[in-house]
Amino acid sequence: MPVQPVYAVDRSNVRPAMLNLALHGVSLPQVELADPATLLRDRNLGRADRVLSNPPFNQRIDGWGQGQFIAPPESSANFAWLQLAWSQLKEGGIAAVVMPARAAWAGGAEALIRREMVTLGAVLAVIALPAHLFAGTNIAVHVWVLGRGRRSRPAHRSDSVILVDARSVGGRSSERPRVLSGEEVDRIADRFRLWLGTSEEADESGFSRSVAYAELIENAGSLDPRTYLRTESGPGGSADLSVMLADFERRNRETSELGAELAQIAGAQDQLAQDGIRCQDLLLKDVVSGGPAVGGRSVRLLAGPSGSLVRAQDYVHAAGVPVVMPKDISNIGFIEDGIKYISEQHAERLDRFRLNRGDIVVARRGDLGRCAVVGEEQQDWVCGTGCFVISPPGTVDSHYLAAFLRSPGARDWLDTHSTGSLALRTISLEVLGMLPVALPDLDTQRSIGEAMASFDAHERRLLDQLATTRDIRGKALDSFLAR
Numbered sequence: 440m441p442v443q444p445v446y447a448v449d450r451s452n453v454r455p456a457m458l459n460l461a462l463h464g465v466s467l468p469q470v471e472l473a474d475p476a477t478l479l480r481d482r483n484l485g486r487a488d489r490v491l492s493n494p495p496f497n498q499r500i501d502g503w504g505q506g507q508f509i510a511p512p513e514s515s516a517n518f519a520w521l522q523l524a525w526s527q528l529k530e531g532g533i534a535a536v537v538m539p540a541r542a543a544w545a546g547g548a549e550a551l552i553r554r555e556m557v558t559l560g561a562v563l564a565v566i567a568l569p570a571h572l573f574a575g576t577n578i579a580v581h582v583w584v585l586g587r588g589r590r591s592r593p594a595h596r597s598d599s600v601i602l603v604d605a606r607s608v609g610g611r612s613s614e615r616p617r618v619l620s621g622e623e624v625d626r627i628a629d630r631f632r633l634w635l636g637t638s639e640e641a642d643e644s645g646f647s648r649s650v651a652y653a654e655l656i657e658n659a660g661s662l663d664p665r666t667y668l669r670t671e672s673g674p675g676g677s678a679d680l681s682v683m684l685a686d687f688e689r690r691n692r693e694t695s696e697l698g699a700e701l702a703q704i705a706g707a708q709d710q711l712a713q714d715g716i717r718c719q720d721l722l723l724k725d726v727v728s729g730g731p732a733v734g735g736r737s738v739r740l741l742a743g744p745s746g747s748l749v750r751a752q753d754y755v756h757a758a759g760v761p762v763v764m765p766k767d768i769s770n771i772g773f774i775e776d777g778i779k780y781i782s783e784q785h786a787e788r789l790d791r792f793r794l795n796r797g798d799i800v801v802a803r804r805g806d807l808g809r810c811a812v813v814g815e816e817q818q819d820w821v822c823g824t825g826c827f828v829i830s831p832p833g834t835v836d837s838h839y840l841a842a843f844l845r846s847p848g849a850r851d852w853l854d855t856h857s858t859g860s861l862a863l864r865t866i867s868l869e870v871l872g873m874l875p876v877a878l879p880d881l882d883t884q885r886s887i888g889e890a891m892a893s894f895d896a897h898e899r900r901l902l903d904q905l906a907t908t909r910d911i912r913g914k915a916l917d918s919f920l921a922r
Contacts, residue, residue, distance in 0.1 A: 486527065487529060492536045493537040494537070496818065511549060511552060518548075521536055528585070528587035532586070535583070537580050539580060541816070543581055546759045546780075549783065557656075563585060563586045563600065565583055567603065567664045568581065569617055570606075571617040572617050572619075583662075599650060600662065601630065601641055602649075603647045608627075609623065648667055650667050687911060718877040719878045720875060722874065722875060723871060724873065726832075727739070741868075742803070742827055743827065744823070753781055754779045759781055760782070760820060761820045762822075763778070765804060771896075772811050786821050792821050794820045795830065796814060798813040798828055799840060801826060801871065804859070808844050812838055827868060836888040837888070839884035843877065853870075
């Protein structure tokens with residue numbers, strides 16, 4: 440049977456979508472390309488009881504007109520997708536939309552939209568989920584539950600939102616995606632059901648809480664569950680200690696299994712090296728000029744903004760855009776503790792210094808060669824003073840290039856060509872561009888890059904376990920003394 444056209448926003452999904460429709464009995468499947476703005480202008484709105492959506496994160500949009508709420512910034516379509524899902528609902532309808540964690544606290548136009556959605560009663564719940572739920576990315580996500588009209592929520596919940604912090608749930612026995620058990624899914628769902636109910640309490644210490652609009656507004660409209668939930672332990676902390684020990688034992692088993700997988704990965708790379716790897720020897724500046732970057736963005740080798748563009752008084756509360764400084768970079772990723780923020784309006788003025796997924800941020804002083812690869816969670820952050828940004832072309836794997844920059848040979852070369860004191864070495868953009876790079880074919884780069892990323896993930900896990908061990912030691916002492 441023929442149907443109305445189905446719209447796709449990703450060109451690669453058009454043919455699979457047509458095939459899927461045909462397999463389900465649609466004789467003349469029609470799938471057309473569209474963007475979020477086109478979909479929102481569709482006249483057939485307000486017709487769905489339920490909407491489930493996992494849209495692309497942080498994509499740029501053009502030509503977004505005035506919708507139900509404030510127009511989102513062109514640098515990110517996150518709130519365009521939220522508006523689109525909400526606009527499709529009929530009275531009493533409910534939508535669940537997967538969003539990057541940043542959407543819960545982002546500033547600027549997104550903060551204005553978020554506050555307006557809350558005031559209108561469009562947001563019912565925000566659920567923070569753990570990282571590693573999806574293949575190919577370690578980004579932690581939130582699920583936004585939206586409702587349309589008074590029928591979507593009980594009268595006694597007319598001025599509140601339930602926030603759930605489920606970041607610690609889910610088992611993961613390998614580098615495959617994390618899996619939530621049926622019991623864990625039920626636990627999350629039960630919090631929302633209780634919140635919708637009329638008699639039972641929905642709050643669970645450290646896990647869920649119903650937060651009034653007034654408190655949300657006091658916190659700059661943040662919907663990040665971490666802002667409102669704190670774990671409380673009972674007298675002596677013995678129950679809390681038991682939970683921590685059980686979790687620690689599970690993590691130890693997972694780490695052991697991951698260590699065995701890592702040994703296999705290392706063995707495969709060793710065999711690759713024994714077979715011989717042919718490399719081109721190029722200067723970094725020539726590597727970066729080797730063609731367009733992935734996703735059509737420009738390749739670049741760029742120094743961060745001068746100190747006059749980001750001054751000490753420009754930094755704001757955490758509800759803003761993170762600015763990456765050398766102290767925020769480690770050899771296994773970004774360090775968010777202590778990171779500084781600027782307003783969304785200020786970040787828009789520094790658009791050329793915005794970070795994209797796949798960029799490499801390099802420290803220009805201190806421990807030379809220290810760098811980190813930008814993931815989905817760092818999308819649209821700003822490169823700060825004291826750092827360089829490398830946006831490699833599509834012929835270069837970011838994780839391979841980052842691993843090369845961290846290699847002993849590259850670090851020795853950078854040290855030799857640096858200036859400044861032994862305590863604080865510095866390199867210029869010109870010197871970085873002259874770094875000799877050994878560049879194998881793209882498949883080999885990806886293989887090496889994936890192996891190095893696995894080592895990074897393993898190191899992060901070990902550091903987490905070390906921190907947990909220290910926490911358990913403190914909890915154990917408190918528990919023993921309380922007896």
